[in-house]
Amino acid sequence: xxxxxxxxxxxxxxxxxxxxxxxxxxxxRRALTAAERARDAQxxxxxxxxxxxxxxxxxxxxxxxPDARS
Numbered sequence: 001x002x003x004x005x006x007x008x009x010x011x012x013x014x015x016x017x018x019x020x021x022x023x024x025x026x027x028x029r030r031a032l033t034a035a036e037r038a039r040d041a042q043x044x045x046x047x048x049x050x051x052x053x054x055x056x057x058x059x060x061x062x063x064x065x066p067d068a069r070s
Contacts, residue, residue: 005026032040047059 007026011026043059046062048062049057050060051057
């Protein structure tokens with residue numbers, strides 16, 4: 001028995017305009033392993049996302065002072 005799913009406008013647009021995906025974006029997601037959750041928590045603890053003046057995002061260590069980044 002298959003589930004019938006009505007796509008939202010966002011899902012429809014992502015089909016054509018979204019980021020490249022290797023897998024099926026409409027498929028069920030696999031569960032994260034404990035190691036993957038731990039790595040994600042570590043990255044979120046050690047780094048902060050910064051958006052530059054040109055609009056690009058990058059990661060910077062939380063401890064780093066603004067002078068040490070240049």
